[in-house]
């Protein structure tokens with residue numbers, strides 16, 4: 001099975017069909033979402049696994065203090081030239097979704113589609129993320145805020161560099177302070193490491209609940225990775241059940 005050749009809808013259908021017993025939706029997306037939302041989570045870990053607060057370690061070395069008002073923060077960020085990524089970007093990708101969201105999704109960095117549109121998580125990976133979020137009754141239109149660790153696209157979609165993360169992270173730190181979601185979902189290695197404060201592989205980061213500034217934090221695979229590797233679909237599904245459990249208890 002090669003997920004890379006599948007549209008996002010089909011990938012999620014496989015995700016649903018493999019791990020949730022929901023044969024009665026009859027192809028109706030609303031019914032499928034209800035069934036998925038009502039299905040028991042397969043491996044919801046206990047919240048007793050919550051670890052002590054971690055903080056974003058880098059970001060204050062130059063004393064930069066972003067605005068504490070959301071609109072002012074956004075206006076300042078979209079003009080940012082604090083690192084070299086400003087030279088190659090089309091535009092700053094600040095966020096999508098609602099600033100009063102219940103859940104904040106934090107990815108890694110914009111790709112080509114994001115750089116072009118100015119929105120995080122568009123394209124096939126973004127569509128898959130939206131579909132998985134919908135399966136636990138979340139959407140960027142209603143209750144999800146989405147952003148990235150880096151706000152500008154690294155050239156050639158390379159990985160973020162440590163000094164870029166350090167320079168850009170004050171924007172993210174302030175976004176979290178102002179949005180103050182009920183839960184944070186870090187997708188991908190870089191956001192997971194940054195927010196959990198643990199420098200280990202994603203496979204060791206996921207599957208448990210951390211806290212960041214008192215906010216429950218779950219780490220899971222990036223949807224682009226899911227499109228490449230079906231072995232990570234099951235653990236991702238488990239992580240979303242973990243997130244659902246947090247929201248139901250809070």
Ligand code: SF4
Nearest residue numbers: 080082083151152168
């Ligand atoms: S990546 Fe972050 S720090 Fe660098 S220019 Fe863009 S917004 Fe500024």
